[in-house]
Amino acid sequence: MRVVMEHLTKKFGQFIAVKDFGVVLEDGELVCLLGPSGCGKSTVLNMLAGILPVTGGRILFDGEDVTELAPEQRGIGLVFQNYALYPHMTVMQNITFPLEIQRIPKDERETRAEDIARLVHMEGMLGRKPKQLSGGQQQRVAIARALVKKPRLLLLDEPLSNLDARLRLEMREEIRRIQQETNVTTIFVTHDQEEAMSISDQIVLMKDGVLQQHAQPQALYNEPLNQFVADFLGNPPINNFPGVYRDGYFEAAPNARLKLQGFVGVPDGTKVNLSIRSESFVVEEGPAQDRMTCRVDSVYQMGKEEMALLTFGGIPFRAYISADFGLKKEDAVHLALKNRGVFMFDLQSGERY
Amino acid sequence: MHAQVTTKATLKPARRRPGVRRMAVHIVVFALLGAALLGLGIFGRMELSRRTLDQQVAARVDALLESSMAEVRTAMVSADTDVLRLVNIGFSSRKRALKDNIGTQVRDGRENLEIALMAIDTLEEGVLSRVQDEKLRDELTAKLAPERERIAGQVAEQALQAVQNMGMAQARVSLPVTERFYPLMYYYWALIAAGVFCMLFAAALLVVWLRYDARKRARVGELLEPLDYLLPFFLGVAVFTLYPIVRVILMSFQERYRLEGTFAGWGIGNYEYVLKGIPGTSNYFLQGLGNTFLYVLYTVPISTALAILIAYLLNQKLRFSALFQTTYFLPMVTSVTAVGLVWRWIFNRDFGVFNAVLSLFGGGKVDWLQQSGNSMTVLVIFGIWSALPFTIILLLSGLQNIDDSFYTVAKVDGARQFRIFRRITLPLLAPTIGLVLIINSISAFKVFTEVKVLFNGSPGPVLNLYTMVFYIYDMMYEKRELGRAASAAIVLFLFILVFTALQRFIQRKWKYD
Numbered sequence: 001m002r003v004v005m006e007h008l009t010k011k012f013g014q015f016i017a018v019k020d021f022g023v024v025l026e027d028g029e030l031v032c033l034l035g036p037s038g039c040g041k042s043t044v045l046n047m048l049a050g051i052l053p054v055t056g057g058r059i060l061f062d063g064e065d066v067t068e069l070a071p072e073q074r075g076i077g078l079v080f081q082n083y084a085l086y087p088h089m090t091v092m093q094n095i096t097f098p099l100e101i102q103r104i105p106k107d108e109r110e111t112r113a114e115d116i117a118r119l120v121h122m123e124g125m126l127g128r129k130p131k132q133l134s135g136g137q138q139q140r141v142a143i144a145r146a147l148v149k150k151p152r153l154l155l156l157d158e159p160l161s162n163l164d165a166r167l168r169l170e171m172r173e174e175i176r177r178i179q180q181e182t183n184v185t186t187i188f189v190t191h192d193q194e195e196a197m198s199i200s201d202q203i204v205l206m207k208d209g210v211l212q213q214h215a216q217p218q219a220l221y222n223e224p225l226n227q228f229v230a231d232f233l234g235n236p237p238i239n240n241f242p243g244v245y246r247d248g249y250f251e252a253a254p255n256a257r258l259k260l261q262g263f264v265g266v267p268d269g270t271k272v273n274l275s276i277r278s279e280s281f282v283v284e285e286g287p288a289q290d291r292m293t294c295r296v297d298s299v300y301q302m303g304k305e306e307m308a309l310l311t312f313g314g315i316p317f318r319a320y321i322s323a324d325f326g327l328k329k330e331d332a333v334h335l336a337l338k339n340r341g342v343f344m345f346d347l348q349s350g351e352r353y
Numbered sequence: 354m355h356a357q358v359t360t361k362a363t364l365k366p367a368r369r370r371p372g373v374r375r376m377a378v379h380i381v382v383f384a385l386l387g388a389a390l391l392g393l394g395i396f397g398r399m400e401l402s403r404r405t406l407d408q409q410v411a412a413r414v415d416a417l418l419e420s421s422m423a424e425v426r427t428a429m430v431s432a433d434t435d436v437l438r439l440v441n442i443g444f445s446s447r448k449r450a451l452k453d454n455i456g457t458q459v460r461d462g463r464e465n466l467e468i469a470l471m472a473i474d475t476l477e478e479g480v481l482s483r484v485q486d487e488k489l490r491d492e493l494t495a496k497l498a499p500e501r502e503r504i505a506g507q508v509a510e511q512a513l514q515a516v517q518n519m520g521m522a523q524a525r526v527s528l529p530v531t532e533r534f535y536p537l538m539y540y541y542w543a544l545i546a547a548g549v550f551c552m553l554f555a556a557a558l559l560v561v562w563l564r565y566d567a568r569k570r571a572r573v574g575e576l577l578e579p580l581d582y583l584l585p586f587f588l589g590v591a592v593f594t595l596y597p598i599v600r601v602i603l604m605s606f607q608e609r610y611r612l613e614g615t616f617a618g619w620g621i622g623n624y625e626y627v628l629k630g631i632p633g634t635s636n637y638f639l640q641g642l643g644n645t646f647l648y649v650l651y652t653v654p655i656s657t658a659l660a661i662l663i664a665y666l667l668n669q670k671l672r673f674s675a676l677f678q679t680t681y682f683l684p685m686v687t688s689v690t691a692v693g694l695v696w697r698w699i700f701n702r703d704f705g706v707f708n709a710v711l712s713l714f715g716g717g718k719v720d721w722l723q724q725s726g727n728s729m730t731v732l733v734i735f736g737i738w739s740a741l742p743f744t745i746i747l748l749l750s751g752l753q754n755i756d757d758s759f760y761t762v763a764k765v766d767g768a769r770q771f772r773i774f775r776r777i778t779l780p781l782l783a784p785t786i787g788l789v790l791i792i793n794s795i796s797a798f799k800v801f802t803e804v805k806v807l808f809n810g811s812p813g814p815v816l817n818l819y820t821m822v823f824y825i826y827d828m829m830y831e832k833r834e835l836g837r838a839a840s841a842a843i844v845l846f847l848f849i850l851v852f853t854a855l856q857r858f859i860q861r862k863w864k865y866d
């Protein structure tokens with residue numbers, strides 16, 4: 001189902017939770033609503049579900065305006081962070097409850113529940129109570145309950161937050177598999193950028209109720225629109241060098257200069273942030289003006305690569321360096337920059353040059 | 354190997370063992386405490402026996418003197434008023450001396466018969482010495498002589514009786530107010546028991562101390578630490594809960610037990626009386642039992658159902674919900690007695706609100722409080738009203754423990770209010786409902802104040818509304834039959850026990866996790 005949100009706004013009293021939010025989600029996509037805590041992503045989800053009324057704007061499902069529709073009329077499956085499985089019902093009763101509400105005959109209910117249980121690999125556990133299941137199994141049941149009534153849109157509100165790290169990885173893949181098998185349009189709310197990057201077709205990144213960027217995960221990582229997007233994605237976080245851009249040179253400090261190519265239209269003397277991903281550094285000898293002369297503070301072994309903590313112009317940063325160079329503490333190295341993963345943002349506005 | 358052993362040995366003295374010291378302190382403290390308690394108990398016991406003995410001696414002296422005088426008087430006195438006067442004067446002149454004399458003889462351990470004979474002789478002598486007339490003297494002697502042996506026997510018998518009657522309990526009662534009072538003597542049994550317990554505990558610790566090495570001592574000492582923290586609490590429980598319970602159980606088997614500690618004997622007579630009553634008269638205990646059961650059966654389900662409804666409504670995000678909450682919780686902060694008086698007015702035949710409302714619907718004037726057929730209805734209404742607030746609070750907290758996400762999911766799935774209530778709220782509230790049912794039935798079993806207040810202190814208008822506790826109260830404070838009251842209390846306890854056990858058993862099926 002194609003979901004369109006136009007100028008969506010939500011106010012709680014004076015507080016603006018979501019501001020002029022506009023996104024188009026294509027049919028069958030798995031979209032992540034990503035952002036730090038309190039950025040309004042859950043509010044958007046609740047407005048899509050119809051749990052929260054909209055202050056302004058429109059929501060269209062396949063061209064139909066559902067803004068004023070009650071939750072049950074929207075055809076939505078909802079999965080909460082705490083799963084919200086009814087503790088007094090068995091797995092079977094939990095899964096069939098939405099069908100019971102629709103007054104579907106018992107036989108059909110149970111066949112459908114068995115089918116969906118097979119999909120989420122819970123077919124052997126239908127007689128159990130939620131307390132007798134592990135966190136991951138409860139999650140599967142919650143997804144089954146959301147899917148059993150064949151919703152047009154599946155909403156997952158931080159579904160993996162209550163799981164331990166190993167289960168989280170497993171369930172992440174499971175959700176992806178289930179989504180692809182059912183091909184239901186899915187919105188997945190999370191604050192974990194790694195989760196969002198690995199699972200989704202599209203990521204919608206939000207901050208303070210405002211849409212920052214809507215793109216494919218890789219595009220978001222490689223072409224961030226602003227400082228916030230660049231900062232939010234990536235682990236380790238992107239390295240920021242505040243300084244001044246002048247005559248094609250970036251100046252972090254009087255003795256720390258670097259000649260940069262490819263940045264046109266940046267006015268001389270602009271205060272900027274040079275943001276460089278950790279994997280975009282190469283140790284390479286060459287003309288001093290094209291190289292960052294850095295001091296090695298410490299080196300961590302990471303397998304085939306080493307993570308080095310270095311300082312350039314008094315600013316500490318992290319870089320992945322091939323282990324072949326055998327860097328040691330207190331060494332001085334010359335680093336060149338790759339083409340990818342180097343951005344320049346305005347220091348004040350965060351806009352990208 | 355060898356090196357290891359030496360290092361261990363050198364390390365050992367350096368390690369602190371707080372447990373060892375704690376254990377030593379316990380042995381000393383418990384031995385001292387036990388000795389003190391034992392001493393107090395034994396002293397109390399001795400004090401009580403000493404005072405009892407004193408009382409027995411005094412009673413014996415009194416009996417010997419008084420009955421001798423009375424018997425001799427009856428034997429000597431004829432219709433002649435002159436003789437009567439002479440006898441009285443003769444008695445009074447010797448009375449004080451005679452009493453001292455008897456006292457000395459009693460302390461010397463003389464037999465009652467011997468003393469009685471001596472007393473008769475003295476009295477006779479006292480009377481005869483006053484009589485001038487030779488003839489009268491002979492006559493009086495002649496009157497007394499054949500009776501002497503019989504009188505002496507009778508007096509001795511009475512003195513023995515007096516001593517036997519003066520048991521410990523009687524001695525307590527007849528202790529003069531002026532005498533120095535030693536209250537602990539009444540609890541000498543409890544004190545001796547506690548003292549022996551402490552001593553035994555100390556002795557057990559001492560045995561452990563002597564038989565085992567330092568490490569074991571330290572372990573025992575560490576075991577003692579939690580016990581120390583429990584001790585203050587346990588003392589309170591023992592004194593204010595355990596002792597009374599044991600006492601009530603004992604008292605229920607003591608027939609005709611009185612406040613001063615006397616009782617006719619051990620047996621199940623109290624239970625027989627309580628359960629059978631006096632044949633041919635109404636058995637108020639059985640009546641109370643029936644009334645109490647009816648009261649429980651009416652109030653508990655109705656008040657719980659009402660409370661669930663009200664709590665559910667209060668839990669909705671209503672306007673003015675604070676106002677509603679205050680209204681519903683108001684009965685809890687008011688006194689049952691004060692509100693009971695208000696209810697008396699509500700149910701008043703001529704001026705009551707209840708009848709006024711009924712008359713709006715064409716009902717006639719009903720005498721709620723004075724007619725026996727209506728009293729249970731009135732009591733049940735009042736009971737439901739006063740049980741509601743606490744029930745609502747418990748249920749409200751139960752409702753607030755139910756996560757909102759359950760409702761949200763159900764709503765998104767399209768469930769309506771009633772289905773959500775029946776399929777989600779109610780099952781999730783079941784544990785709280787079970788708790789409420791148990792608490793409410795226990796307190797309903799103990800209904801008393803409501804009756805007392807509504808019916809002006811009597812159990813219903815025509816003694817028709819006894820409840821179990823009212824019966825206990827009546828036995829205890831009105832009839833002063835403590836043993837019967839105690840056995841009624843035990844029967845009530847058994848009923849509550851069985852009832853709650855039954856409820857718990859049924860409730861086990863409700864558990865959802």
